[in-house]
Amino acid sequence: MNDLHYQGSGPYCYTHSLSMMLGSGAPGTAVLETLTGSPFGMQLVGGALPFFDPFGWDPEIGIGDALAALGWTADTVSEEDPDAAFARLAEGLADGPVMIGPVEMGHLRYQPGMTGPIGADHYLVALAVDSETVTVHDPQGYPYARLPRTEFAAAWRAETVAYGKPHTLRTNFVPHTVVDEDAAIVASLPRAAAWLGGENGAGLPPGSLGNADAALSLAERIEAGLDADSRGQLVHFAVRVGARRLADAAACLRRVDHGAAAEIAATQARSVGSLQYDLVAGNDVTAAATLRTLAPTYEELRRALTAS
Numbered sequence: 001m002n003d004l005h006y007q008g009s010g011p012y013c014y015t016h017s018l019s020m021m022l023g024s025g026a027p028g029t030a031v032l033e034t035l036t037g038s039p040f041g042m043q044l045v046g047g048a049l050p051f052f053d054p055f056g057w058d059p060e061i062g063i064g065d066a067l068a069a070l071g072w073t074a075d076t077v078s079e080e081d082p083d084a085a086f087a088r089l090a091e092g093l094a095d096g097p098v099m100i101g102p103v104e105m106g107h108l109r110y111q112p113g114m115t116g117p118i119g120a121d122h123y124l125v126a127l128a129v130d131s132e133t134v135t136v137h138d139p140q141g142y143p144y145a146r147l148p149r150t151e152f153a154a155a156w157r158a159e160t161v162a163y164g165k166p167h168t169l170r171t172n173f174v175p176h177t178v179v180d181e182d183a184a185i186v187a188s189l190p191r192a193a194a195w196l197g198g199e200n201g202a203g204l205p206p207g208s209l210g211n212a213d214a215a216l217s218l219a220e221r222i223e224a225g226l227d228a229d230s231r232g233q234l235v236h237f238a239v240r241v242g243a244r245r246l247a248d249a250a251a252c253l254r255r256v257d258h259g260a261a262a263e264i265a266a267t268q269a270r271s272v273g274s275l276q277y278d279l280v281a282g283n284d285v286t287a288a289a290t291l292r293t294l295a296p297t298y299e300e301l302r303r304a305l306t307a308s
Contacts, residue, residue, distance in 0.1 A: 003266050005251050010244045011237055014059045014123040016139035021099050021173045027181050030248035035069045035184055036062030039249035040192040044214035047207030050234055052242025052272055055210025056200030058163040069184040071177030078165035082153050085167030090129055092171040098126045099170040107155035110145045117160040185252050189305050196302035211298040219291035222284045235279050243273035261304035268297050
């Protein structure tokens with residue numbers, strides 16, 4: 001299959017937020033997403049919650065890895081006290097936009113249908129704050145969105161987000177080393193291979209699985225009758241972002257002459273993307289078969305990345 005590189009919408013909140021903070025010279029989102037390490041694995045958290053990202057990975061780890069690969073630093077601060085957090089936010093905004101997250105998306109009531117916590121993490125960029133409101137660029141599709149300060153505070157506490165700390169913000173994004181994009185991709189590949197090794201899940205809940213084990217277990221769960229929450233997680237988020245980040249990784253691998261690894265990642269992208277219709281339409285036998293085909297490709301990709 002002749003792959004056309006996907007361009008379009010998708011849940012790339014931390015990548016788009018990071019791109020805004022890096023400014024006009026930022027790498028494309030495909031490069032940024034790949035540098036976070038997110039495409040290189042799969043996890044089933046607690047044996048139940050599926051993500052097409054590495055075992056033990058989360059966006060906080062990925063943001064740090066991407067900045068380091070590009071030769072940038074940023075000041076990351078979390079405050080337990082909300083008043084101290086808002087004071088620090090106002091201080092940061094005096095020098096420019098501030099990256100915020102993780103936040104609980106369900107409290108962002110400018111998004112239609114959001115009426116309370118749903119356990120969904122999100123990132124955005126704060127532009128202004130006053131005694132009444134906070135103005136943000138939300139990469140979900142809401143530029144210059146305004147939110148009452150009390151509702152922003154509820155989101156920013158991130159009490160229902162499974163990782164990170166309350167009231168986390170990033171400021172003072174500074175490039176310390178000039179790193180070519182291709183060089184950054186190449187430098188990130190040993191880390192990608194390590195994620196594919198599946199040895200980073202020590203802090204996850206009991207029953208968590210990674211990579212091939214996660215794919216095979218999810219296949220069994222689908223065949224046994226997947227619960228509504230897990231199916232919703234897959235069709236509204238995990239499949240969409242998983243297929244896109246794998247397609248982006250394939251494009252990045254091609255540009256640094258890792259053709260064999262690129263083809264495996266592209267095959268993974270096609271497999272994950274094909275799950276969308278089957279899971280929505282209830283073609284569970286086909287979806288389970290796709291996951292079983294996907295399972296061995298994680299080790300295949302690890303070997304391809306370490307072969308040269």
